[in-house]
Amino acid sequence: SRRRVTVPELTARKGGTPIVSLTAYTTPMARQLDPHVDMLLVGDSLGMVLYGMDSTLPVTLDMMIAHGAAVVRGSSHACVVVDLPFGSYQESPEAAFRSAARVMAETGCAAVKLEGGAEMARTVEFLVHRGIPVLGHVGLTPQSVNVLGGYRARGRSGQEGNAIATGAFAIAEAGAFAIVIEGTVETLARQLTADLSVPTIGIGGSPACDGQILVTEDIVGLFNDFTPKFVKRYADLSVQIGQAAQAYADDVRARRFPGPEHVFAPKPSGNTPNA
Ligand code: KIV
Ligand code: NA
Numbered sequence: 001s002r003r004r005v006t007v008p009e010l011t012a013r014k015g016g017t018p019i020v021s022l023t024a025y026t027t028p029m030a031r032q033l034d035p036h037v038d039m040l041l042v043g044d045s046l047g048m049v050l051y052g053m054d055s056t057l058p059v060t061l062d063m064m065i066a067h068g069a070a071v072v073r074g075s076s077h078a079c080v081v082v083d084l085p086f087g088s089y090q091e092s093p094e095a096a097f098r099s100a101a102r103v104m105a106e107t108g109c110a111a112v113k114l115e116g117g118a119e120m121a122r123t124v125e126f127l128v129h130r131g132i133p134v135l136g137h138v139g140l141t142p143q144s145v146n147v148l149g150g151y152r153a154r155g156r157s158g159q160e161g162n163a164i165a166t167g168a169f170a171i172a173e174a175g176a177f178a179i180v181i182e183g184t185v186e187t188l189a190r191q192l193t194a195d196l197s198v199p200t201i202g203i204g205g206s207p208a209c210d211g212q213i214l215v216t217e218d219i220v221g222l223f224n225d226f227t228p229k230f231v232k233r234y235a236d237l238s239v240q241i242g243q244a245a246q247a248y249a250d251d252v253r254a255r256r257f258p259g260p261e262h263v264f265a266p267k268p269s270g271n272t273p274n275a
């Protein structure tokens with residue numbers, strides 16, 4: 001198959017064919033998605049989606065590295081980006097470099113993502129100048145849920161919109177190769193897409209963004225705790241999994257499973273033919 005999409009190739013998509021991106025946390029899911037997307041994000045949303053945590057804050061660097069490596073192993077085409085989790089980068093550019101260098105070296109991914117605006121510009125520049133491509137993330141930034149007070153859409157007031165715009169320009173200027181705009185009023189996401197020189201990747205952003213990303217489990221019906229307004233549902237796999245488990249349970253209780261084709265015959269002896 002084709003070689004992997006590179007970070008500069010994603011940046012070059014500004015204003016062109018939309019960048020298609022989904023999250024992946026595991027090897028089997030990465031294998032399914034890889035042929036269809038340009039970028040796979042190993043998001044810290046895995047804390048909520050895979051581990052049942054009630055925010056992304058408890059996710060650790062070791063968790064991100066384990067899942068990042070699994071996704072790299074399960075893909076050969078998409079550009080793999082791994083989220084830096086809460087607490088692993090906010091303290092200083094040096095702390096961010098140590099965390100990001102572990103992620104890059106131990107997973108084989110192509111880039112990291114971190115949340116934040118102007119306050120993260122020095123960190124983005126520090127990483128990029130030392131060989132680590134950075135995907136920005138502005139607007140609704142789930143690692144700041146305790147400061148923001150919830151997951152409501154951002155940029156509704158002019159003041160909040162200005163802060164988001166200032167932050168997006170600061171991290172673009174600092175060298176981010178693209179910027180995720182999450183949960184942000186459509187007009188602002190559209191304006192930022194028009195004004196920024198790097199691609200914007202929307203999730204609850206705007207159809208005008210240079211790309212789109214969603215959480216895979218949200219679009220296939222494998223995460224049903226809550227569904228943000230910006231999610232479009234393309235399948236309902238939880239129904240099929242429940243039906244499979246029910247059919248298996250019925251078979252076991254009725255002794256219909258295992259059948260003759262699922263059990264091992266004794267070792268063939270000298271003159272007795274044996275299937
Ligand atoms: O953690 C995540 O999945 C993300 C995307 C939703 C952008 O950050
Ligand atoms: Na994330």
